[in-house]
Amino acid sequence: MTASSSSPHPLRFGNFRAYLAGRLAAVLAQYSMMIVLGWQAYNIARETMTTAGASAQLGLIGLAQFVPLFFLTPVTGWVADHYDRRFITRITLTMLTAASGLLAFATFEGWVSLPLVFAVAVVVGIARAFNGPAYGALAPNLVPATVLPNAIAISSVFWQTGMIAGPALGGYAYAAAPWGAYAMASGLFGIALVAMLFIGRVPQPPRDTTRHPLRQMIDGFTYVKGNRLVLATITLDLFAVLLAGATALLPVYARDILHVGSRGLGHLAAAPGIGAGATALWFSFRPMKTQVGIKMLGAVILFGLATIAFGCTAFLPRSVAVEFGIASLVVLGSADMVSVFVRQSLVQLHTPDAMRGRVSSLSQLTISASNELGEAESGFLAALVGPVAAVIGGGIGAILITIFWARLFPELRLAHSFDPPDIGRAHPSQEKPL
Template structure:
């Protein structure tokens, strides 16, 4: 019996992993500095609730283009070479980071430029997300895909640690330096994608109209209740409990700390998540995956409540570490189920649906947090979100018994198919 190789022994996957790591670090650094600049510019003329609301609108600016483009980008990811999609979007991110750095250096950066950049980042992520997700399963044998997902998540979570941490430290020195570092890292990510050799691409389906193929992605998710449950649980839990969106508010006006401490706070969730991802890369989850996902989301909600009530930096950091670790369990289970339960010819479209919900929970969650913070204050908004995440998890456990019954990642012998898609 031949043992499947570890993902890192595959050259294409190594290039993919390095590209994702560099891109995530750059994205984390940019997100931190953009949020900090928006909040500080706003605080020059606004009070805390108004500035917090405007900070949340940055998330909405990223979500709107992603929402509008999702039906198209999934089809593109299933029809066009996925490597070239990522190459094009990463090039756009290089230009965005460079442009913001130049405007900052010239002293001309204002809210209009920051919101324009947020919209363009949303466009780039709309196309790159499904392409990135659909590309990974083509780089490794199917039997090591859960391990590859965990290892890939290490790149994501290590980037989530290093990005905000480096961004916060460089922001303390010079915002221009942070943007320059982000542009450089995006360039490294671009080089990594160019190193990936030819990979299998599902044959173009010419027997369907484009609109029909777009609808198939949504239909597949709707008919596969297990996939639907994992996607929507993550959507509503993170949508409600998006504490990280308000980190600039907590750093400046709740914990009363500066840019360096903001970087530590922003990196804390990534520390917990990366630790859990490393564990899964060594000891992949194999049993009771659904129940463990439900428990993890409850822990995520409790940690969010603790963060909202904390007035000590060390306790806030600890709560975010726990929240990040719990979120990683949910990400690991959701990603594995989606990739292993979806035919390759539809992975781009299903990944686009998944990305839409992830973006809704993150970027739209930022808007929700900003609006709620304007109404009841930042502390109340975060605590309410944590309680809401717990309530949603308990409700989903009743509405979708498939979650509790999911014992492993193995798909059923006959997978649910959307209307109009022939069994193979």
């Protein structure tokens, strides 16, 4: 999956370096804000509600972010394929900077409330709906096709590292000063915006003006449905993470099960980042090349086992429960990195450039469904059967769905490498390496 020795490294391209810097900052900000939104909503709710009622608020926070994305997905993918992807990301990053800044000010002044938190969650969902497909489809246009596999691998590592490490940053920042967590997120979104301003004009597929936009929007669904390997990787992550949503219930575990508070929440949220970071470092030296489908299936099973292990911390003595929980989350983060790395690489490399916006929007929808909708499922399930049963049951469900998917999609089991068919993967970048 590496380029030939005569090809320049992706990091030699200034546009790609700016993209990576902005991507990492934006993902760190996004996922740190998500954990803080849940923690703050849970704590506000606990002032007047029981643990079950407050857990349901975590579910509503997830729904507030997922519903806008669900309804906007067909439009956002089409927009990313027909308009300047740099401009789309700049507008959405401005929205996210302002939204997180508003919550920082409201928290500092002491008038933050559940309605405000939910309103900001909706704004975040709308911004992410447009931001994700544009970001995802932009990366392959920043480097020549000969180094595209390396570029996708590096971009996936940055994205996943930010997604896993972001909650840790949010937890630690909230422990230091609740308003500071949102201020940090606002600053990171601002850095991402500045980085996007440094990206010059890049090639983009020509607009299709011969058919109605609605027909073109449907094309994205048709392509994913027809490419069983892409469909398998996207849907496996959707259902596995949707069921095994342990991280969504970290606020409940931190406050009411392990009794470690906001600082302990930071430790718990940091654990997946450690696992993901170590795995990303390993990939940077030993990139995955063979048996990629089997390795993804094994990683998702390990993800489910680690989720079960974390859920069982409720039955352990407090002296070892936190350490065992952190170790379980480290393994969870490492397994998640393997799974997402394989999925992102296969999806990007097996999708024509003219379709990347629409396919990226569908991929984002499944990611958001597994994360935000998973938060809703975990929160509501925890309200019904308790957080411990929700986490352990989710881990078991993830393992069962992986076994079923391995039989339903033999294409995934038989995917030996990332090599795509000849689909005209990307327009080569006009930028020359430095």
